[in-house]
Every structure is written in structure tokens, then in C-alpha cells.
Amino acid sequence: MPKLIPDVLKNLFSKPFTLKYPFEKREPPENFRGKPKVDREKCVSCGLCERICPPGAITLDDEEKPVFDLGICIYCAECVDACPVEAIEKTKEYELGVYDRSKAISK
């Protein structure tokens, strides 16, 4: 007698484990490393984040504020640790698909 029958019947009458994404979304945990976001007022333009970013995804724009190229960023949150004034925070956003590469920017 196949072993899994009790399991399988239990599953049949219990709520499915999977979610109907995108209608039901899953809430990521508290320190989830999502899209990095900078608080432009707090930032003192020291450029530390630009130097520490492993793939080199951060460049300072004309107002000397960091701009994240999400196409290159590996979401490692090194910049969050490196920022002396904690101006950069890791958001919980993980839906970052874009059609136009130039839009994959986080100001």
C-alpha cells in the first residue's frame, strides 16, 4: 500500500500551501534586503557608499546624492551598513521588474 495515502488525503481537505500571487502577496520579514532607498536630506554626500558598493552600482548624481542602478545592484545592503548617517535604508520592495532599463533606478 503506497505510503503517502494518509498524507495525500490530509492535504486534499486542508488549505493549499501556495498563494495566489499576485492577488495574495507574501509579506517579507522584518530585515528583508529589498530595494535600497536613500533619504536625500539626511545624506551628507560623503561618497562612502559609492566606494564600498561591491558591484559598483551606486553613482553620485549632480546634487552629490547617491543613485542606485538596480540593474547592477546585488541587494547586499553593504551601503546601509557603511553609511555614517544611516541615510540609506533597505525597503521591503521586491517587485522590481521594469521594461526600460533606464527606469531601474532608485533615487
Next chain:
Amino acid sequence: MNSEEVIDVIQDYIDDEEILSEKKVIATTDRERYRDALQTLWDKGIQHITTITATDFGEETEIIYHISCDGTLLDLVVSVPNEDLEISTITDIYPAAILYERELMDLFGIDVLDHPDPRTLVLPDDWPEYKYPLKKGQYDYQAIAEAENVSDVKEIAEDDDFDPELMLEAEKENKDRKSLIEWLETRIGKEEGD
């Protein structure tokens, strides 16, 4: 089997040894005696060869045989001059070394004598002859990086048509590092001209 015991086993085949810790030891030997050292190890029942690492230092290539003797890692170092880059195979002693030696042949151009299956392992068939990715001086992307003061190189790198062909073309004129930078400047200059 700790480091001291490993050294006693291969004592008379090695020049000097350096015991890093209870479980790590480095022993240097030369091309004539490394096979006997491995043979005594195999006779002692140590059959676990982890891998073979090679490093090109410009004039000579250092080949390290990593042997795991019941937990203790022995690095057997053999140096081979770059002029006659050949070493005899150890697959008759350690059959598992067959893949690692093929990798040596692909990436370093070390000519492993009477290797049972000398086909290319990791490189595609149409990889240009005598071009070994991990040898110093060939495919020297650092030269390009150093040439960063040549500002246009960054644009060329971003430009869609930049291709390894440019490097291969540089190879044809078999540039060493210094002249590669000037060559690149002339190449960029020419492109602006036409």
C-alpha cells in the same frame, strides 16, 4: 594522522616543510621526486587527492597537489620553469587526478605527459590554440584596467560592439603589458579618425 606523521611518511622526498597547524602542512619538492612522494602516500593507504592547483608566476609555474590524509591537508608544492612546461601524469597512482590534470592543460598550457584522455575539458573546441586564460600576460584584463587613464577605453568597454575579438586581435601582435596600453591608444585614435 596529524601533520607530523604526514611529514615522517614523505620525509626523504621533500626539501623543506612548513607545519601551519595540527591539520595543515605544506611541503615543497621538485619535479623528479614528487611522484615517489605520492607513491609512498598511496601505499600508506591515503587515496584522497582533493585537487591540483597551478599558479603562473611569470618565470615559473607552481603546481600544488592537495592530498587529504584522514583530515590533514598536505599541499605538495612543485615548481616548473615556464620554458619547458611539462610534468608527468599521476593518474597511474591517483586515478582521480584525471580531471584536474585536464584542467591544468586547458587553463595553464602545462603539458601533462602520457595523460590517458588529453581532450579539452572546460574550454570550447574552437578556443584559439596556445591561448591559456589563466597564464599571466595573456588576456591581461588588468592591462585594460590600468589603461583607465586612457578615458576612451571605458566608452569602448560600454560600447555594444566591444568584443573579446579586440583582445584576440591584440594577441596577434603578441603585445606584452606595457606596449598593450600604447597599442590601445593608437587603436582608439584610429577609430576616432575614421
Next chain:
Amino acid sequence: MVLWAEVLTSIVKFLIFPGIVFSFVVGLFFEGIDRKISAHMQHRIGPPIWQPFLDVGKLFTKEDITPSNAEGWLFNFAPYLGFGAIITVMLMLPVYAAQPAFSAAADLIVIIYLLNIPALAIMLAGVSSSSSFGTVGTERYVVQLFAFELPFIIASLTVAAQANWTLSLEGIVAYQQANGWLLWELPLAAAAILLVAPGKLLKTPFDIPEAETEIVYGPLTEYSGPKLAVFNVMENIKILAVAGFITALFLGGPTAHVIAGVQIPAIVDFLIKTIAILILITLIRTVTARLRIHQALKFYWGFVAIIALINLVYVMVI
């Protein structure tokens, strides 16, 4: 005038009711139910029940490709050969009444052979498609066909023997109307045929010819677009056909009931029984791994054929 009406009703029967449209719709719904139940058994939501319609629809819009070094005409003809055969089987099954749409004298034997033509079609497809996966798949299907055919015929003969040697389904259904379902009288034969069903329908313990992790899709590897859609529909209708055949043989065929004064047509009873069989096949499919071809052969000829034989001997002797 009468001939004219005769022709018209048979066209309607062929095209609409137990024929193409009915089989197409119910067959695809069967696959939808099968996938939905199997999904819930695996603790996941699974696609909606009408998903097979979307799949088949999508396949029909795709480009029709024939591999260059394949046997062109045989490659294109195979799907329709199988489809035609399975539709005729549907016509010969008692679906909406004890009396099938087209009844012949010994239609039990005819159905047994007609059920093999779709298998033949898949084999022709595999051989003609010039891919090494196709040939290996067909080799396996031939062995599997012989494996499950033996117990299938023995079980059918036991039923015929029990229903005092009538070879027509109508007779068998009438016999069961008289003295109860054959399921209770011939339990071993019923078990045998139920174990043959996954083999016939290429469901998991025995989907060896189409083992996607070993030989991609077996005989149908080179098929895509409309031709693949026809093959899919054929396999779904085959589920309906085999389930209908088993209901006719063991569950007393379609019988009209009167519940609380409401007259329920036989077709509803037929659907309920076939869906019950389908759920059983889905359960078998969900809790077993795929066997190897010689294990399947040993299982069918060793175990299943023996219990069918025991039942046949039992019926013959007593």
C-alpha cells in the same frame, strides 16, 4: 423519409452528442478535474478546471512544424488516425442509455481493438519522427502494450462469461440491470481492469513511454502546435472512453434514477460513475513513482494477469 431522419440522427449522434463535441468537452474537463484533484492532493492550488481548454486553444494557434527528416505523411496522419478511432469507441459505448449510439453484434471485441488504435497512432508518431527519443519511446510502448493487453482481454472475457456469453455491451448492461453490478460478483476482474487503466492511459506508475525525465516526451517529442493538440485531446477522450468502458462492464452502465420525484437522466449517472473512476486513477497516479518497463511487464503478466485468470477460472467452473 425515414431513411432521411435516420441519416440526420446518426449525423447528430456522431457530431454532437456522444460524438466529437460531447467527448471533446467532457474529455478536457476530465483532464482539468484530474489536474485539480492531483494538485490539491499535493497541497497546492493547481490550475482551474477549464485549463485544458486554454492549453488546447493555445496549441491550435501555434505554427505547424514537421521535422525535415521525418516521414512527412505518416507524421501528419498519425494524430487524426488516433482521434478517429477514439471517437468511434465513444460512439460504441452506452453513454446516455443502455443502448449505445451505434451498436454492433460483438462490440466488446470491437472496442477492445479500437482502444488499441490510439496506442498504435502514438507508436507510428514515435517511429516516424526520426528522433532517438521517439524510437526509444516507441520500443517501450510496444512492450507496455503487450503487457497490459493480456490482463485486459482476460478481464473482459470474464465479464462476457459471467453475463452468459453475450459479447455485446448492451447484453452486459442488461444483465447487470437484472442482477446487480458485476463489481460485486467479479471483484478480482474489476481490480485487474482498474490496474490496467493507468497502463492504457499512460498515467504515472506506467507513463514509461512518455517519461519526461528520461526521454523528454517519448514518441511525441517532435510534435508541437495543432498536431500535439489533437494528440492531447485524443488522450483525454481516451480517459473518458476507458472510464466509460469500465462503468459499462462493472458498474451497471448508465441507469436512469428517480430521486424524490425528480427524473434524473442516465447521462448524469454515467458521468458520476466515470468521474469516480477518474478520481481513483488520479489517486493511483499521485501516490506512486514511475516504474521501469520490465518491472511494468513483470507486474502486469505476473500479478494482474494471474488475478484476472483466477476470476475467469472461477466463473468458468461455477
Next chain:
Amino acid sequence: MSFVVPVGPQHPALEEPEHFRFTVEGEEIVDVDFRLGYMHRGIEKAFEEKSFPRALYLAERICGICSGIHSIACVEAVEELAGVEAPRRARFLRTVLAELERVHSHLLWAGIAAHEIGFMTLFHLTWRDREHVLDVLEMLTGNRVNYAANKIGGVRFDVEPKHLGKISNVLDDLEEDALRYMDVFTSDRTITARCEGEGVLSKGEALRLATVGPTARASGVDEDMRRDDPFAAYGEIDVDVKTAEGGDVLANAEVRLSEILESINILRNAVEQLPEGPLSVDAPKKIPEGQATNRVEAPRGELLYHFKSDGGEKPSRGKVRTPTMANIPAIIEKLKGETIAEIPIVVASIDPCFCCTERVQIVDKNTGKTQTLTKKELREMREE
């Protein structure tokens, strides 16, 4: 009459491109030839271009399933070079990370093995239970796979008291599930029919071909880097090495599932004995000259990292030997004499983990010579 059945580089059974060429008579495999290189990304070359912290992030992306153990091996080799010692709490946290990853990697393998023999339900159930482990990892380190958990001199995540509740619940459920799967794998008739006696590797062969990890332990080789050459905090936690006899696919399943149970015990010990103390010490940017070799026990076996530094910020040589490379000769040994039906499950029994390719490669059917298209040619082909 014998003909060649090509399996790979694209094949539904192999999640990653490796290419096997089987010369087959009927269903029986007569000769096996394989081609690597579809996944060669020139990582060792890239190591020489990147500074040590960036090389660490590259090392983490070598394997999609066991990225944590790669970063632990790499960071410990660099720490040995730099003469820096990670604090005790960091070493314990690294052990927690390594064991959590071993559990989810083995559950993933159990699902893939079930898929190979056509048992879809077991595949879905094992991967459902694996989600709980990935949730714990995401809660601790912020991501399901690429954990970015290590830096030279310590770790970047921490197990806070509020996490302990969830961790112990997940471990209890996992223990139950692992026992159940052990029971299913060893006694379900259809699974044993497909797995028993398949792809047998004798102990002598396993030793002769220097196979590593669960594949070797399934043949009775009693070798495990966690006990023989302890890294991270394994010196302070005793590890009971599980071995099995037979060396067939079933023995592989037994070893991996019992290793899940063992990992759960290690995790419980590690979380209980988590010492107080700093998470990391700061490390020099310029790594002094020298060489360092480091070995760890990845879920698939012994993983070796070798780094050389010439005093600068960049490694002068980086060498990685993944466990699958050591087990390839074992596949050849196992496959000889098998039938075609057994290829996927036997190949999967060593749980191969390759990485990805640089260019499109066309294998010319009759000459069998591969010809590589560069980006330009690829585009021209598209315009035709």
C-alpha cells in the same frame, strides 16, 4: 545496433547544463562520454580582477543552492591569509548558517530525486517543507539564498532572542518531516523498485576515485570535513557522521535524510551554546603576502578554496574546487551497465551542481565538434 543518445546540455531531467553522450545498445549503456565547460564563467580569472571583499561576493554566487558555504569557505581562507580570527559568536553563527543550508539543500535533493523517478507528489511535499527553512534563513539574513552573511573578520547577521521561538518550531516540524520522508523513501514499494541496486558504487571504487560527501558516505566511506578538518565552530560541536552501505541511490537517500536529522541536532546545540560577544573584528584592507588553503564540508561534499595574495588588495590567485568535480568520475563508474531509464536518477544521486555558460555552443551533429558563436555572430544569425 548501437546508437548515441545525447543527454543535455538542455534536458528536462538536468537542471543545469552538463552534456553526456551515451552509446547505447538497446536500453543498456555501453559507453559514457561527458563534456564540461558549458558552465565555465572564468571565475578564477575574475578573482584576480576583484578586491577581496568583492571576491567574497563573487564566491557566494558560484552555486545557487549552497551559496552560504561558499562564502564561509572563501572568507575563512582570506581571514587565514590576513591573520585575522573571527570572534567565537561569529563562528557559531556561521555553523548555524551552514547547517540550515545543508538541511534545505538535502530537502531540495530529495525533491529532485523524487522528480527523476516520476514521483511528483513527493517532489512537491519535500519542497513545501523546505520553504520553512528558507523562511528562517530569510528572517535571519534577509534573503532566501544569497545571504551576504559574511564579511572578512566576522558575520553581518545575528540570532536575536525573538528569532529563537520560530527556529525551534521549524526544527521540531522538520524533524518530524525528515523521519516521515526517511520512512517513505525506504519502504514505499515503487520508490525502492526504482532506487534499490541502481548506480552502485563500491567502497573500494569510492576511495580509489576520491569521491566526496554523501556520495562517498553512501558507499561506506567514513569521511566528513566537519569532524576530520573542523571549520567555523565545528570543533566545539561534536558531529556524528552518518554512513550507509550499498552505495546505490537508496543508500544516498538514507545518508542525506539522516544527515538532515543530524543537522537539526547540531543546530539545536549551536543555538543553545551561542556565546555572547562581538559579531566581527575589523580586518586590514591590504592582505599580507602568502597563500592559504581552506576546506569545508558543503552539502555535496568537500569544498576547497585556495587563495594567494601578493600583499595588494586583490588576490593574485583564487582556486575553487567544487565537490561535484570530484564526483564526476564516480558518475561514469555508476552509469556503466545501467539502462537509459536510470540515467537521470543515477546522475541525480550524486546531486550534481554545475554553474553557467559564457556563450551559445552548437554541437555539430556528425563531427561532434562544438563551435562557439560570439555575440556578433549571434546577432547576425538573428537578422538573417
